[in-house]
Each structure stands twice: as structure tokens, then as C-alpha cells.
Amino acid sequence: MFTHVMVGTxxxxxxxxxxxxxxxxxxxxxxxxxxxxxxxxSPTGAFGVGKPADGNAACHANGGTIGFAAATxxxxxxxxxxxxxxxxxxxxAPGKRAQAPGNAYGAYLRDxxxxxxxxxxxxxxxx
Numbered sequence: 680m681f682t683h684v685m686v687g688t689x690x691x692x693x694x695x696x697x698x699x700x701x702x703x704x705x706x707x708x709x710x711x712x713x714x715x716x717x718x719x720x721s722p723t724g725a726f727g728v729g730k731p732a733d734g735n736a737a738c739h740a741n742g743g744t745i746g747f748a749a750a751t752x753x754x755x756x757x758x759x760x761x762x763x764x765x766x767x768x769x770x771x772a773p774g775k776r777a778q779a780p781g782n783a784y785g786a787y788l789r790d791x792x793x794x795x796x797x798x799x800x801x802x803x804x805x806x
Contacts, residue, residue, distance in 0.1 A: 683718075683725040684745055687737025688792040691715050693766060694728045697790050700765040702726070704757035705749050705798060728790075739793035749800040752784050758798040759786035766791040775802070782806065 688694040695710050695717045702719050703709070707726075710717035716729030726745070731737050749755045756773045763769060771787030776799075779785065785799035 681724050683727060685716075685727040685729065686739075686745065686790070686792070686794040687731050688728050688790070688794075689730065689737050690791065691717060691729055693791045697762060697765045697767055698726075698728060701758050701762035701767065701788065701790075701796070701798075702747065704761040705747055705754055707747075728792075728794075737792055739789070739795065744787070744795045744797055746785075747796065747798045749785075749798040751800055752802060752806075755784055755786050755798045755800055759788060762788040762790075762796075770795055771797070 698719060699709050707719050707721060710719050716727055718725050718727045749758060759773050767788040767790055770789050773786040776783045776785050782802040782804060783799055784802050785797050787795065787797040789795050
């Protein structure tokens, strides 16, 4: 559906540290730096974070969340822990999410600029 998703930051170096750790816990490689932007590539698309092209300060979207796929419950837990250890803030500890479809297990963070992200996996039935 998407070729890429991009969010803004006012501190690309701090954002890279955060996303290298949080996305690294999901098996996504280190970000590639292009000027004031950092991109993370996967076989299905890309995620970017950088200073806004218009030169204004970056701000986060209220009500917006970007979700990343996790292979396991342990990957969700590692994503959350890595994000907290690298300047992120908790927006929802790892756990089952009754409001999500299936047998969803996820965790939510805000990056250092305030963008809300999450990681989710589907647990086997009965877990």
C-alpha cells in the first residue's frame, strides 16, 4: 500500500539513535543518513525521519500512530525496552490489546520528537 512513511524530527542524530535501537529490536537494519534525514529499508517499504523540508519545526500528529510488524512477543518487548532506553517515552506497555483484531500483542512508544509508534504481533490462539 505504501512506498514509505516519513515523520519529522528537530534532532536527526537523536532520532537515529532512538530508531536504530527500537527498529533494530525488530530486525530492521541501521538507518541510512541522507543529509538531515534517516531512512530504514525493508523488503516491503521504507520508514524515514528527518527535518521538515519547509524549514519549520517538526511536530507530531495528535491521533496518528505508525505501526511496525514484529515477528514475536519477545521482539515487541525488545522494541519497547530499546525505545525507552534511547530517549523514547512509554505510551502503552507491552501486552495483549483487546481493541485490536485477532490475538494482538503490542507496545506503544513516543520517539524523542513526540511521534507515536508501536510494534505488534499476532499470538497463537490460546496465549
